[in-house]
Amino acid sequence: MNPYYFIIEAEPQHGNPIGAHVSRAIVHVWLLSTGIEEARAKALSFLAADLWEVLEEKEASVLTAEQIDSLGDDDVLSYQAAKSEGIYATFNYWHK
Numbered sequence: 001m002n003p004y005y006f007i008i009e010a011e012p013q014h015g016n017p018i019g020a021h022v023s024r025a026i027v028h029v030w031l032l033s034t035g036i037e038e039a040r041a042k043a044l045s046f047l048a049a050d051l052w053e054v055l056e057e058k059e060a061s062v063l064t065a066e067q068i069d070s071l072g073d074d075d076v077l078s079y080q081a082a083k084s085e086g087i088y089a090t091f092n093y094w095h096k
Contacts, residue, residue, distance in 0.1 A: 001032040003068065003079065004039035007059040008047065016051035024094040027052070030082035036060060046087055 006029040012019035027047065033039035039062075044054055063079070071079060081088035 001034060002039075003063040003082065004031055004033055004036065004043075005029070005059070005061050005063055006031075006040070006043045006057065008043065008054055009056040009058060010047055010052040010054050013051040013053050018093075019051075021095055022093045023096050024055070025052070026058070026092045027089050028078065028092075029087065029089045030078045031087040032082060036062060042087060046089065 006027075008027045008029060009024060010027055011024045012022055029043045029046065031039055031042055031046075033042055040057075040060060047054060068079060078088050078090060
């Protein structure tokens, strides 16, 4: 399994309770997968399950050992959470 990282712009769908206060979000998704297409499908499924509609995929990459070694503190925590949980996401919200 390889580590993958996505940056995705999304908006809350009808029924998402956060939609009352948030119009959009930039979502940073970290996960482990066997290939980029499978990783993308997992990321999109994860967001759909939480009632987020993907507007645009801004970045998609497999992380190299060098990139992992150079991660900042917050990103290291996100990467480690993905390693232990399989997937991890942080949301940067655009409030209404």
